[in-house]
Amino acid sequence: MIERQLTVLSDSGMVERGSTEPRKIKPLKAYVFFGPHAVPVPEGKPGEEVSRLCLSLDSSDRVRHYRQFQLEIIDYDQLSRQVQVRLYVSQVLNREECEQADLDLAARKEVDTNFWVGLFDFPMIDNTRLTHSERCSVSLTGLTPDVLSVAMAYFPGSRASLKDRPYYDEVMHELVSDHQLSEPVKH
Numbered sequence: 670m671i672e673r674q675l676t677v678l679s680d681s682g683m684v685e686r687g688s689t690e691p692r693k694i695k696p697l698k699a700y701v702f703f704g705p706h707a708v709p710v711p712e713g714k715p716g717e718e719v720s721r722l723c724l725s726l727d728s729s730d731r732v733r734h735y736r737q738f739q740l741e742i743i744d745y746d747q748l749s750r751q752v753q754v755r756l757y758v759s760q761v762l763n764r765e766e767c768e769q770a771d772l773d774l775a776a777r778k779e780v781d782t783n784f785w786v787g788l789f790d791f792p793m794i795d796n797t798r799l800t801h802s803e804r805c806s807v808s809l810t811g812l813t814p815d816v817l818s819v820a821m822a823y824f825p826g827s828r829a830s831l832k833d834r835p836y837y838d839e840v841m842h843e844l845v846s847d848h849q850l851s852e853p854v855k856h
Contacts, residue, residue: 671808674793675820678806682824683724686810687740691817694745694752701740701819708737708770721774723767724823728801735767736760736799738821739774740807743783745817751787752817754807756780758799780805788812792822793829802826 675684687701701720708721722738737759744753758780759772766772780797784807792806799805804826811818 671788671791671810671820674791675808675810675822678792678822678824678828681828682726682822684820684822685722685724686818686820687720688811688816688818689742690815691745691812692814694742694817701742703821708768708772721770721772722821723764724821725764725767726803726823726825728761728803729825729827730801733764734761734801734803735764736762736779736805736823737767737769737772737774737777738805738823740819740821742817742819746785749787750812751785752809752812752819753783753785754819755783756797756805756807758797758805761801786819792820796822796829798826804829 678684685703685706687703689701703720703722706722706724708723723735724738725733725735728734739757741755742752743755757774757778759774759777760779762777779799782797786807786809788809790808792808796804796806802825804824806822808820808822810820
């Protein structure tokens, strides 16, 4: 079910997959090794340094939004087969800023949160609300003694579950955007 939802979310947003080793979690943080959208870390080894992602999507105001994501696996509960993650998400950036390995996430952060994620947390239901009617989610897609696989999804809020009601600021943003788009151009 998670894979199906990730496929649907990738149609209107972006999904990036990564992995790490569960044995690295307890002594320190485990850093996830991501694929093509990872921000290159100078002089770093994949999977041994903090990995950042630069993901983008077309927003409701018809502008491409870029955000930088950082995901750390900080704890692992073998009994419940869940991992605790720390997720950082930047504010909306331009493409050049998003691709900077040394971007100051503390100064540009929108989200800095810890939560538990398991094999039955679905991205369309269990997600993090962002500004501009956008969402992101972390999904645990595989867990063996040797490999822990995750997927990071960045998608429009319209793809979230039906129980996810829009917030007041999102409704106002949509109304203002629609009004501006419907006004005739003045010369």
